[in-house]
Amino acid sequence: MAKQIITLTVNGDEHELAVAPYQTLLEVLRDELDLIGTKRGCTAGSCGVCTVNGEQGEAVLSCCTLAVDWNGRSVTTVEGVQEGTELHPIQKKFLEHGAVQCGFCTPGLVMSAKALLDVNTSPTERDINEAMAGAICRCTGHIKVKIAIREAAKALREREGAG
Amino acid sequence: MQLPEFEYIRPKSLAEGLQALAEHGPDAQIMSGGSDLLINMKFRLDTPKYLVSFNDVAELKAMETLPDGGMQIGAGCTLTQLAGSGELEDKYPALHDAVFSVGSKHVRNAATIGGNICLDTRCWYTNQSEHWRETRDGCFKTDTEECHVIKTAAKCHAINSSDSAPALMVLGATVVLASAKGERELPIVEFYNDDGVDHTVMQPGEFLARVLIPPPTGRSIYAKLAQRDGLDFASGTFAAGIVGSNESPESVCLVMGSVGPAPKVLDKSIEIIMGQGLNDDTIEAAALAARASLGEVTNLFTPSGYKRRLVKALVKDALNELRDKEA
Ligand SMILES: Cc1cc2nc3c(=O)[nH]c(=O)nc-3n(C[C@H](O)[C@H](O)[C@H](O)COP(=O)(O)OP(=O)(O)OC[C@H]3O[C@@H](n4cnc5c(N)ncnc54)[C@H](O)[C@@H]3O)c2cc1C
Ligand code: FES
Ligand code: FES
Numbered sequence: 001m002a003k004q005i006i007t008l009t010v011n012g013d014e015h016e017l018a019v020a021p022y023q024t025l026l027e028v029l030r031d032e033l034d035l036i037g038t039k040r041g042c043t044a045g046s047c048g049v050c051t052v053n054g055e056q057g058e059a060v061l062s063c064c065t066l067a068v069d070w071n072g073r074s075v076t077t078v079e080g081v082q083e084g085t086e087l088h089p090i091q092k093k094f095l096e097h098g099a100v101q102c103g104f105c106t107p108g109l110v111m112s113a114k115a116l117l118d119v120n121t122s123p124t125e126r127d128i129n130e131a132m133a134g135a136i137c138r139c140t141g142h143i144k145v146k147i148a149i150r151e152a153a154k155a156l157r158e159r160e161g162a163g
Numbered sequence: 164m165q166l167p168e169f170e171y172i173r174p175k176s177l178a179e180g181l182q183a184l185a186e187h188g189p190d191a192q193i194m195s196g197g198s199d200l201l202i203n204m205k206f207r208l209d210t211p212k213y214l215v216s217f218n219d220v221a222e223l224k225a226m227e228t229l230p231d232g233g234m235q236i237g238a239g240c241t242l243t244q245l246a247g248s249g250e251l252e253d254k255y256p257a258l259h260d261a262v263f264s265v266g267s268k269h270v271r272n273a274a275t276i277g278g279n280i281c282l283d284t285r286c287w288y289t290n291q292s293e294h295w296r297e298t299r300d301g302c303f304k305t306d307t308e309e310c311h312v313i314k315t316a317a318k319c320h321a322i323n324s325s326d327s328a329p330a331l332m333v334l335g336a337t338v339v340l341a342s343a344k345g346e347r348e349l350p351i352v353e354f355y356n357d358d359g360v361d362h363t364v365m366q367p368g369e370f371l372a373r374v375l376i377p378p379p380t381g382r383s384i385y386a387k388l389a390q391r392d393g394l395d396f397a398s399g400t401f402a403a404g405i406v407g408s409n410e411s412p413e414s415v416c417l418v419m420g421s422v423g424p425a426p427k428v429l430d431k432s433i434e435i436i437m438g439q440g441l442n443d444d445t446i447e448a449a450a451l452a453a454r455a456s457l458g459e460v461t462n463l464f465t466p467s468g469y470k471r472r473l474v475k476a477l478v479k480d481a482l483n484e485l486r487d488k489e490a
Binding site for chain 2: 020021024027043048054058059066129131133134135
């Protein structure tokens, strides 16, 4: 099956890649670009560990997305979240509040939370539940995750206020 | 799981895409958001030679208000787009709540209304990996004339879990099917077949291009029960619409979803409410009639006895809520 040359921008870096139509975005990120922060879980849309952010910052399940459909577009993965040498407030708060145990779900949770907080730094409980329902953690339960997200929202609001 | 090989066609216009569908017939399959199809392909339940995506066709992504106050929704509109529309929420709360209940935000970002309406039926035995399926014989969906859910069945009992379907039915929506030969429009109540394998009236070469919803005339509601609020397909759904007063309604439509291969119009329950209005007694009677009308229920995803009890509760609660709703 003929491969197609696509241009894919990941975390600001442009890549030219030869991909087959049946390769998912997840496979290209992990297996071609060695960006293994994005995890491979159910590969069937129901766990959220493969979440990356699309061009509008939206949550995208990379396991259910054809890489060729992202020709000419850009994605952000967990490797692109930190700000220079500093962790992003979401990452900081996950650490601070112990919202991580084995850590396997963490990239997907961080990217799902970022999709929310990028457009809404004053989320209600319902907004958080809605944004996070598709990303599952098997270890921590979601209490600490939600605390971390609320605290990250607060940090982001303070930063907006200061800026 | 990895996808099987296929050739990918991404037409630039609707006409070009319809031509590709005509050319490849049953060898081609349509992909919209892929949130269901790609998974079925990973399971090797679908192995199309050609996959045709209409995602580059801008006209399919538009939602418009019609001159009469109704709405036209392009098949390519995402469920996130629909759930975020204030107009849709105001005019058609049942549809808004139905699409908002699908999967998760992640899924809704990719999922389209066209794909939701055409969503393939699902079964606990078949919607599994190839490896899992090898542990037993095939079924109607694969290569054997047999149903693992209802052993005596002469057809496939896989369930239609589309959340938008029951809502669109009570709203009196129509769908436009386009093919290289032209278009046909039909009421969505005539769109589904009560057969899990051949679950819609669509023919090879046809593409569901848009949905038309008449102007809102009454009140509507959508209720869904699933194991979890997020991510899960429903164990049972119910959509209800009423035009006119509770005491003497002008028209009533009640539809049950996720209980069989096609959404089920509850004729007996409708008759009760049309005859005597919406009150405590008729709500109880309509709920009982809904349960009785279920007929053969599959024990898919939840035991059939549980499903029968669920139906009654779902219908009763939703009709009580509908009665108190303002027009
Ligand atoms: C974790 C998870 C949870 C889910 N939960 C729900 C749920 O609660 N409720 C629910 O209803 N669905 C659910 N889904 C299924 C699916 O995501 C949605 O139904 C979605 O709306 C399908 O739309 P799509 O555009 O992704 O369709 P696709 O996957 O692209 O296509 C689905 C089917 O429809 C056909 N098709 C697509 N578009 C058209 C068209 N325009 N004309 C003709 N045929 C077409 C395809 O060939 C395919 O057979 C869930 C999926 C996942 C992964
Ligand atoms: S790996 Fe993508 S949702 Fe589970
Ligand atoms: S920390 Fe282990 S799955 Fe979430």
